[in-house]
Amino acid sequence: xxxxxxxxxxxxxxxxxxxxxxxxxxxxxxxxxxxxxxxxxxxxxxxxxxxxxxxxxxxxxxxxxxxxxxxxxxxxxxxxxxxxxxxxxxxxxxxxxxxxxxxxxxxxxxxxxxxxxxxxxxxxxxxxxxxxxxxxxxxxxxxxxxxxxxxxxxxxxxxxxxxxxxxxxxxxxxxxxxxxxxxxxxxxxxxxxxxxxxxxxxxxxxxxxxxxxxxxxxxxxxxxxxxxxxxxxxxxxxxxxxxxxxxxxxxxxxxxxxxxxxxxxxxxxxxxxxxxxxxxxxxxxxxxxxxxxxxxxxxxxxxxxxxxxxxxxxxxxxxxxxxxxxxxxxxxxxxxxxxxxxxxxxxxxxxxxxxxxxxxxxxxxxxxxxxxxxxxxxxxxxxxxxxxxxxxxxxxxxxxxxxxxxxxxxxxxxxxxxxxxxxxxxxxxxxxxxxxxxxxxxxxxxxxxxxxxxxxxxxxxxxxxxxxxxxxxxxxxxxxxxxxxxxxxxxxxxxxxxxxxxxxxxxxxxxxxxxxxxxxxxxxxxxxxxxxxxxxxxxxxxxxxxxxxxxxxxxxxxxxxxxxxxxxxxxxxxxxxxxxxxxxxxxxxxxxxxxxxxxxxxxxxxxxxxxxxxxxxxxxxxxxxxxxxxxxxxxxxxxxxxxxxxxxxxxxxxxxxxxxxxxxxxxxxxxxxxxxxxxxxxxxxxxxxxxxxxxxxxxxxxxxxxxxxxxxxxxxxxxxxxxxxxxxxxx
Numbered sequence: 069x070x071x072x073x074x075x076x077x078x079x080x081x082x083x084x085x086x087x088x089x090x091x092x093x094x095x096x097x098x099x100x101x102x103x104x105x106x107x108x109x110x111x112x113x114x115x116x117x118x119x120x121x122x123x124x125x126x127x128x129x130x131x132x133x134x135x136x137x138x139x140x141x142x143x144x145x146x147x148x149x150x151x152x153x154x155x156x157x158x159x160x161x162x163x164x165x166x167x168x169x170x171x172x173x174x175x176x177x178x179x180x181x182x183x184x185x186x187x188x189x190x191x192x193x194x195x196x197x198x199x200x201x202x203x204x205x206x207x208x209x210x211x212x213x214x215x216x217x218x219x220x221x222x223x224x225x226x227x228x229x230x231x232x233x234x235x236x237x238x239x240x241x242x243x244x245x246x247x248x249x250x251x252x253x254x255x256x257x258x259x260x261x262x263x264x265x266x267x268x269x270x271x272x273x274x275x276x277x278x279x280x281x282x283x284x285x286x287x288x289x290x291x292x293x294x295x296x297x298x299x300x301x302x303x304x305x306x307x308x309x310x311x312x313x314x315x316x317x318x319x320x321x322x323x324x325x326x327x328x329x330x331x332x333x334x335x336x337x338x339x340x341x342x343x344x345x346x347x348x349x350x351x352x353x354x355x356x357x358x359x360x361x362x363x364x365x366x367x368x369x370x371x372x373x374x375x376x377x378x379x380x381x382x383x384x385x386x387x388x389x390x391x392x393x394x395x396x397x398x399x400x401x402x403x404x405x406x407x408x409x410x411x412x413x414x415x416x417x418x419x420x421x422x423x424x425x426x427x428x429x430x431x432x433x434x435x436x437x438x439x440x441x442x443x444x445x446x447x448x449x450x451x452x453x454x455x456x457x458x459x460x461x462x463x464x465x466x467x468x469x470x471x472x473x474x475x476x477x478x479x480x481x482x483x484x485x486x487x488x489x490x491x492x493x494x495x496x497x498x499x500x501x502x503x504x505x506x507x508x509x510x511x512x513x514x515x516x517x518x519x520x521x522x523x524x525x526x527x528x529x530x531x532x533x534x535x536x537x538x539x540x541x542x543x544x545x546x547x548x549x550x551x552x553x554x555x556x557x558x559x560x561x562x563x564x565x566x567x568x569x570x571x572x573x574x575x576x577x578x579x580x581x582x583x584x585x586x587x588x589x590x591x592x593x594x595x596x597x598x599x600x601x602x603x604x605x606x607x608x609x610x611x612x613x614x615x616x617x618x619x620x621x622x623x624x625x626x627x628x629x630x631x632x633x634x635x636x637x638x639x640x641x642x643x644x645x646x647x648x649x650x651x652x653x654x655x656x657x658x659x660x661x662x663x664x665x666x667x668x669x670x671x672x673x674x675x676x677x678x679x680x681x682x683x684x685x686x687x688x689x690x691x692x693x694x695x696x697x698x699x700x701x702x703x704x705x706x707x708x709x710x711x712x713x714x715x716x717x718x719x720x721x722x723x724x725x726x727x728x729x730x731x732x733x734x735x736x737x738x739x740x741x742x743x744x745x746x747x748x749x750x751x752x753x754x755x756x757x758x759x760x761x762x763x764x765x766x767x768x769x770x771x772x773x774x775x776x777x778x779x780x781x782x783x784x785x786x787x788x789x790x791x792x793x794x795x796x797x798x799x
Contacts, residue, residue: 074136074137075134075135075136075137076134076135076137076257076258076260076292077131077132077133077134077135077257077258077291077292077293078107078113078130078131078132078135078204078208078255078256078257078262078292079129079130079131079254079255079256079289079291079292079293079295080103080129080130080208080212080253080254080255080271081122081127081128081129081252081253081254081255081275081289081295082099082127082128082129082250082252082253082266082267083126083127083250083251083252083253083254083275083276084126084127084128084246084247084248084249084250084251085126085248085249085250085251086125086126086248087123087125087126087128087247087248087345088222088223088247088248089125089342089343089345089346090222090341090342090345091220091221091222091247092123092124092125092309092344092345093123093309093341093344093345094220095123095128095219095220095221095247096121096122096123096128096309097121097123098215098218098219098220099121099123099128099129099130099215099219100119100120100121100122100128100129100130101119101121102211102214102215102218102219103130103132103211103212103214103215104117104119104130104132106207106210106211106214106215107132107135107207107208107211110139110202110207110210110211111136111139111140111142111201111202112135112136112139112202112204112207112208113132113133113134113135113136114134117132117133117134117135118132118133118134119131119132120132120308121308121309122295122296122307122308122309123307123308123309123345124305124306124307124309124312124348125345125346125347125348126276126348127275127305127307129254129295129307131292131293131295131296135204135257136201136204137203137204137257138201138202138203138204139201139202139203139207140201141198141199141200141201142198142199142201143196143197143198143199144196144197144198144199145183145194145195145196146172146194146195146197147187147192147193147194148165148168148169148182148192148193148194148195149164149165149168149192149193150187150190150191150192150193151184151190151191151192151193152190153165154168154182154192154193155193161176161179165179165193169195172195172197174195178195181195181196182194182195183195183196204257204262205262205263205264208255208262208264209264209265212264212266213266216246216266216267219247221246221247222247223247224245224246224247225245225246225247225248225249226243226244226245227243227244227246227249228242228243228244229242229244229268242268244267244268246267250266250267250268250269251269252269252272252274252275252276253265253266253267253269253270253271253272254271254272254273254274254275254289254295255271255272256273256289256291256292256295257292258291258292259290259291259292261273273288273289273290274286274287274288274289275287275289275299275303276303277299277302277303277304277305277348278303278304278305278348278349278402280403281304281349281403281404282302282303282304282305283301283302283303283304284302284303285303287299287302287303295307296308304348304349305348305349306348306349306350309344309345312344312347312348312350313340313341313344315350316340316343316344316347316350316352316400317340319350319351319352319400320333320352320380320398320400321333322352323352323353323354323398324382324398326354327354327382327394327396327398328382328384328394328396329386330384330385330386330389331382331383331384331385331394331396332382332383332385333380333381333382333383333398334370334374334380334381334382334383336374336380339374339378339380342378343378343400346378346400346402347400347401347402348402349402349404350400350401350402351400351401351402351403351404351408352398352399352400352401353398353399353401353408353411353412353415354396354397354398354399354412355379355396355397355398355399355412355415355416355419356395356396356397356416357395357397357416357419357420357423358395358420358423359395360427361395361423361424361426361427362393362394362395363427364423364426364427364430365430365522365523365526366392366393367519367522368426368429368430368512368516368519368523369381369393369423369426370393371516371518371519372422372423372425372426372516373397373419373422373423375516375518376422377415377418377419377422378400379397379398379399379415379419380397380398380400381393381394381397381398382394382396382397382398397419399411399412399415425515426512426515428511429510429511429512429515430512432511433510433511433512433523433527434527434530437527437531438503438506438507438524438527438528438531438541439502439503439506441506441509441510442458442461442502442503442506443458444506444509445457445458445460445461445505445506445508445509446458446459448508448509451574451575451578453578453625454574454575454578454622454625454626455625457505457508460505460570460574461501461502461504461505462621463570463574463618463621463622464501464504464563464566464567464570465498465501465502465566466620466621467566467569467570467614467617467618467621468497468498468501468562468563468565468566469494469497469498470614470617470618470620471497471562471565471566471609471614471617472490472493472494472497472562473494474609474610474613474614474617475490475562475607475608475609476490478608478609479608480608482607482608493558493559493562496534496536496537496540496559497540497559497562497563497566499533499534499537500537500540500541500544500559500560500563501544501563501566501567503524503528503533503537503541504521504524504540504541504544504563504567506524507519507520507521507523507524507527507541508520510523510527520545521541521542521543521544521545522542524541524542525538525539525541525542525543526538526542528541528542536557536558536559536560537559539555539556539557539559539560540555540557540559540560540562540563541560541563542560543555543556543557543560543563543564544560544563544564544567545564545567546560546564546597547596547597547600547601548593549593550593550596554600554601554604554605555601561601561605561607564597564601565598565601565602565607565614566618568594568595568597568598568601569598569614569615569618570618570621571589571591571594572591572594572595572598572618572633572636572637573615573618573619573622573626573629573633574622574625574626575589575591576591576626576629576632576633576636577619577622577625577626577627577628577629578625578626578627581632581636591636592640595636595637595640596640596644598637599637599640599641599644599666602665602666602667603666603667603669603670605667606667607667608665608667609665609667610664610665611634611637611664611665611666612630612634612664613664615629615630615633615634616630638659638662641659641666641669642655642656642659645669645673650673650677653796653797654673654676654677654680654797655673656793656796657676657792657793657794657796657797658672658673658676658791658792660792660793660796661789661791661792661793668741668743671741671743671744672743672791672792674743674744675743675744675746675747675791675792676747676791676792676797678744678747678748679744679747679748679750679794679797680797682748682751684750684751684754685751685797686797686798687754687757687758688750688751688753688754688757688788688794689794689795689796689797689798690798691757691758691761692785692788692789692793692794692795692798693794693795693798694761695781695784695785695788695795696785696795698766698778698781699778699781699782699785702778706775706778706779706781706782707779707782708779708782708783708785708786709779709782709783710724710776710779710780710783711776711779712724714772714773714776715776715780716773717763717764718763719756719759719760719762719763719764720760720764720777720780722756722759722760723753723756723757723759723760723780723784724780725756726752726753726756727753727780727783727784727787729752730749730750730752730753730787731783731787733749734746734747734749734750734787734790735787735790737749738790738791743791746790746791747791747792750787750788753784753788757784764777766778766781
């Protein structure tokens with residue numbers, strides 16, 4: 069094996085037309101890392117090579133340190149064939165061996181050099197050779213081809229090569245498929261060009277800078293290491309996505325500080341990524357709009373500025389302002405004129421009609437009540453197998469009523485808002501559930517679907533609906549995403565839970581289950597919402613009963629989805645708990661008992677974690693597993709019943725006595741919800757359990773003795789597994 073030839077840093081750039089902004093970050097990372105990984109796999113770059121990605125609106129590039137001009141040669145040992153086939157009785161090469169060697173480009177002269185090595189039960193001949201390392205030109209060509217094939221392109225374009233592009237293609241006759249038309253490739257190993265081709269283009273060292281502000285055009289890259297610096301100073305481009313993003317963040321903070329005390333740009337990571345992908349040299353400017361527009365709900369103004377214009381609205385975060393929107397906004401411009409007034413004025417003129425539209429929608433929507441829109445829901449199809457939004461609203465009402473009824477009858481007391489009676493809560497819930505979807509018919513939500521629920525809350529408050537109902541309408545979609553807040557009051561909690569159950573039960577009932585990474589109806593998110601509401605609001609509700617009540621509202625529209633849906637919810641719960649830091653064993657032990665009330669799960673998990681810290685825990689978990697296995701292998705069903713007259717051995721009598729002492733205390737603690745105390749009480753069973761298994765034969769010849777001992781073990785098993793299945797904790 070030989071060492072690789074001299075190394076130098078490598079720069080590869082693909083210069084293209086404006087890339088899709090929402091995909092640029094992923095495209096840049098994929099271009100850099102897939103290409104570098106391919107070079108490493110071919111032995112041209114080491115595992116610790118530093119990979120620096122670059123991505124701007126018009127380029128994807130990567131800088132890789134320590135790339136070899138040629139990979140090291142590698143020793144290769146190749147199996148040829150069994151000795152019995154390769155050599156005759158005299159030890160001479162057979163025609164089969166000679167033919168095999170010829171196919172490998174060698175002759176009979178290598179036969180004495182072949183190695184005989186064990187190969188299973190026989191021996192085989194092996195040929196040692198040296199595989200020449202790949203050259204950088206060959207390896208980079210392969211890496212570039214692989215990279216372009218693996219890029220996460222959202223939508224491929226097909227275009228014809230332009231005149232003069234691709235010296236091996238006939239211009240205009242060859243179709244090229246890529247995310248955007250490509251116009252140049254740079255490939256430099258140190259200061260040397262690497263002769264590779266892609267997308268009908270031949271690599272060189274020439275690229276282009278900013279469309280309007282480049283000091284030099286084209287930009288001729290001297291070496292791989294001068295790429296970023298030359299683009300910054302000659303081309304007026306910050307090539308690094310990360311550096312450009314950080315610079316925008318810095319300028320946003322600076323501009324907000326200059327705009328006024330306590331002002332901050334709205335935080336939106338996705339918007340920051342998108343704007344970073346739209347500019348090559350950012351310049352943040354401050355614009356204004358008329359204060360009269362602030363009469364419109366700020367969510368509408370913020371959304372239209374972010375979604376349509378990519379502006380960063382400024383919020384007043386001073387004490388008492390509560391994050392109120394101001395009439396100033398920040399513009400991330402791609403040009404830096406000496407006098408920015410024209411740029412600012414142009415953006416102010418552009419945003420004004422957008423805000424005027426929002427104000428018009430808001431004013432028009434308030435001319436009709438939410439209740440007057442109810443008949444219109446019957447004309448809006450929700451799902452072709454599940455009916456209209458009107459029918460859906462009726463189902464949500466029915467489920468919400470069932471939830472209130474279950475809360476009323478819950479064994480664990482549940483207090484409702486202030487001095488309200490459950491009847492008052494039910495009345496509020498029914499009103500909120502009926503009106504929750506009516507804002508789907510408003511002009512504002514028609515223009516901005518993201519505002520559904522939010523606008524319903526505003527319009528409900530405008531109408532003066534009962535306290536809490538407007539909040540419930542606004543909150544009934546919560547939690548909308550991971551980490552989102554929960555509904556703020558009991559009415560909203562019930563309606564949100566009912567809405568999510570209706571979605572899950574209905575879609576599971578018609579077989580629309582999530583598959584792989586495809587979840588078009590966001591059922592995983594809905595499931596997590598149900599779980600969070602039940603647990604974090606500590607609702608004393610049995611999940612199987614909730615699913616049953618929800619299914620009943622669909623009549624014959626669906627088949628019973630209870631088994632599949634409860635399994636799906638259990639899986640989502642397990643994933644969520646593991647993400648919160650609980651071990652797989654802890655989660656498995658608690659969920660194995662399928663607790664109906666999810667509100668109990670956190671306390672059970674905490675109790676299991678405390679139990680595992682006891683010195684007796686491992687022994688008891690192992691014993692519990694052994695007991696479970698014995699009971700499973702019993703010939704007939706075992707009843708947890710013990711005849712004291714048949715307790716012949718001292719060890720079994722001692723275990724029975726210990727159970728009589730421990731079980732009531734454990735049960736009492738369990739009944740009052742003190743799961744930690746219930747499990748800790750079991751620690752006293754370690755010694756008698758160990759003694760039982762050391763001195764008692766469960767499968768006695770006497771059938772009566774055997775049955776009694778199995779009954780004792782069944783009693784022990786029941787006492788130990790009220791909080792969790794402790795056998796799941798055994799190593």
